[in-house]
C-alpha cells in the first residue's frame with residue numbers, strides 16, 4: 001500500500017530528498033503495478049530507486065533493471081513470483097545486492113546473495129560488496145605470458161591455458177564439458193597457490209552437490225568458494241550469480257593480493273538468462289532471438305575477469321554451444337573474450353576418444369615459440385598437420401580402402417591414428433565409471449611421446465595400445 005507519509009508530502013519542501021533520506025525515515029515504499037513472468041513493475045510515489053537497487057516485495061527480492069516513462073521501475077524477480085499480486089507494497093533497500101567477501105567465504109557453498117546453501121551459518125564477516133562493479137582501468141591491467149599446466153595432454157599440447165587469462169571449453173550437449181572442468185579442478189586446484197572459485201550457472205543442481213563432495217574428498221574445500229545459481233532458479237538469479245562470484249574473486253585479487261582460479265560452468269547460461277529477462281522486459285530480440293544487449297551484457301561480466309598488478313584471475317569457462325553450431329551469436333561473442341579455446345567435438349566423443357578435444361579447432365594465443373618455446377610449437381604443429389592430413393585421406397580410405405594409398409600416406413594414417421589414441425586420457429574424476437585410473441601427464445612427457453610417434457616408421461605395435469594411457473611409459477610397462 002502507498003505510504004501515507006509519502007502521499008502526504010506533496011505540499012512539502014521543494015528540495016529533492018535523497019533516496020537514503022527517505023529510507024532513513026522508512027518512507028521509500030512502492031507498490032506493484034505490473035507483473036509479467038519474472039518481471040515486476042513497481043511505482044514509487046516519490047523518488048524512484050536507482051538501477052540495480054534491491055527491492056523486497058515481502059520476501060521476494062527484485063532488482064531494478066530500468067526506469068519507465070510512467071515513473072515506475074521495471075525489476076527482475078530473483079525468485080518465482082507465484083502469489084504476488086498488484087498493489088502489494090514494496091520496500092527499497094537503497095543499495096544493490098551486497099555479498100560477503102574475504103576469507104569467511106572460503107570453504108562455503110553460497111547463492112547469488114552470498115547466503116549459505118550448505119546448511120551452515122552465514123559467513124562470519126562484516127565486509128560486504130555490491131555485486132555491480134566497474135572493470136579495472138585499462139592501465140591497471142597486466143598480461144602474463146605463463147602457462148597453467150593441467151596435466152591433460154591434449155590441452156597442454158594444443159591449447160595451453162594462459163595464467164591470468166580466460167580459457168573456454170566449447171561443446172554441444174553431452175560432449176564432456178562438465179567432466180573436463182571437474183578434471184581441471186582436480187588437477188589444478190590442489191597445486192594452485194591462491195584461492196579457487198567455482199561458479200555454477202544454470203546447470204543441474206545435482207552437479208553442485210557432487211562437486212561439493214569431491215572438493216571435500218580432494219581436501220581442497222577450505223581454499224575454494226562455490227557459488228551456485230542453477231537451472232531450477234529464476235532467470236534473474238542465473239543472470240546475476242556470475243557477478244556474485246566475480247565480486248568475491250575481485251576481493252581476493254584486489255584487497256588480499258592473491259591469485260584466483262575462477263571456474264565457470266556454464267557461461268552460456270548467463271547469456272541465456274539475459275535473453276529470458278530481455279524477452280520478459282519486452283525488448284525486441286536480435287539475431288537468432290538473442291537479446292540486443294548480448295554484447296554489452298557479456299562484456300560487463302567478462303571485462304571484470306582480468307589480471308591486474310595486484311593479482312591475477314585465471315578463468316576457465318565451460319561454454320555450451322547450442323545445436324553444435326559454433327556460429328551461434330552467444331558462442332561467437334564469448335569466443336572473442338578468450339585467450340584460449342578448447343573445442344570438444346561430438347565426432348570424437350562418439351568414437352569414445354575422450355577428452356573429445358578437437359585438435360584442429362582448438363587454439364591458444366599462448367601457442368607461439370616465444371611463450372611455449374620452439375620445440376613445443378613445432379611438435380604441436382606437426383601433430384596438427386598429421387591429423388589434418390589424415391582427415392583429408394579419410395574420404396579416400398572410406399571409398400577405396402587403405403590399399404590404394406601410397407606408402408607415405410599409409411605411414412601418415414598410422415601415425416595419426418596413434419596420435420589420436422595417445423591424446424585420449426583416463427580421468428581421475430571418471431575413474432569409477434570406466435575402471436581406468438586417472439593419469440596426469442607432465443607436458444615434457446607429452447612432447448617426448450608425440451615426437452616419438454611422429455618419428456615412427458615401423459608400425460608393428462597395436463594402435464589400440466595407445467588408447468586411454470598416460471605417457472608412453474605406461475605402454476612400455478604394460479607390454
Ligand SMILES: Nc1ncnc2c1ncn2[C@@H]1O[C@H](COP(=O)(O)OP(=O)(O)OP(=O)(O)O)[C@@H](O)[C@H]1O
Pocket residue numbers: 171172173174175176177178179180320354355356427430434
Ligand atoms: N573424459 C571422459 N572420459 C570418459 N567419459 C566421458 C568423458 N567426458 C565425458 N564422458 C561421457 O560423456 C557424458 C557427458 O559428459 P558431461 O556431462 O561432461 O557433458 P556436458 O558437455 O557437460 O553435457 P551438458 O551440456 O549436458 O551439461 C559423461 O557422463 C560421460 O559418460
